[in-house]
Amino acid sequence: MSYTNKQVCIPPELPELLKQFTKAAIRTQPQDLIQWAAEYFGAVCRGETPPGREWSEPVASSNCAELTPELLKALHSRVGGRLIIHVSELAQMWKVLRLPIDMFNSVMAVGHFTEEIEWLKFLTLACSSLGVTISKTLKVVCEVLSSDHDCGPARIPFSTFQFLYKYIAEVDGEISASHVSRMLAYIEQEVIGPDGLIKVNDFTQNPRVRLE
Structure with missing residues (x-):
């Protein structure tokens, strides 16, 4: 034609x-x-x-944005649901949001990440700089990962929470594997409803749940 x-x-x-x-x-x-x-x-x-x-250029530390849950949520959105991301691509996204380069390098070092990064592990370690304690870290992670847009508490699948709690406890090194198993068993049996989701309040407001 x-x-x-x-x-x-x-x-x-x-x-x-x-x-x-x-x-x-x-x-x-x-x-x-x-x-x-x-x-x-x-x-x-x-x-x-x-x-x-x-x-494409490193951001001067004086011009860096302060790390916030909102910026981490924006970063999570850019990752787009992938489980694995290449270090160069993630570093580029990090610079786009003008986040501190030294913090990126610190997370890389603590997580012993190389070229291929498990995104949820990286995100959890980044959230730990805001959370300080394991409970507060997981609260921030839930808020970042939650897809709920209403005014209710942030919530994520319990299976994801299990993975994150085991990982951050392992990195922390001061919490026994048996304690982690007991807490997860209690939450699964006594707290989680039929929807299979865990809410922030389930582990921050329940006196029987002691993640530390």
Whole structure:
């Protein structure tokens, strides 16, 4: 089929969109242009500020954002449900949110992560910098992972909670495996309802649940 006699209609917003994309790409000089372009237009679709030079350059510590549950939730959203993520991609996302590079390196060291990172483990260690105690850390993790948008308490699948509690207790090194097993057995038998979900209040307000 020939298109020589058909008039091509250029969307009015296309020239400006391509202009802004080109300027951002020139400023940023990304190593992987295709991947960077996907992130750029993904941000545009989500209504977020498209990336500029800060996506490819280290952020000065004085310009870093303070780590918050909201920023960790934004980071979790960028990971997009994947269980494994490559260190270079995660580092790029971390820089996009202007989070402290030294904290990223610290989490990498504590978790002994290499090229392929188990996302939930990384997230849990990042949350530990906000939670201090194991109970508070798991509270932050639940708030980050919860997909509930109402005003109720954050909640996640109990199976996920089990995985996270066992991992953070192992990293902590001061809680016996038998104590962890007893707590999980009690929660599963006495606390968890038929929906299989655990709420923050189930382990922060119940006096019989002592995670530490």
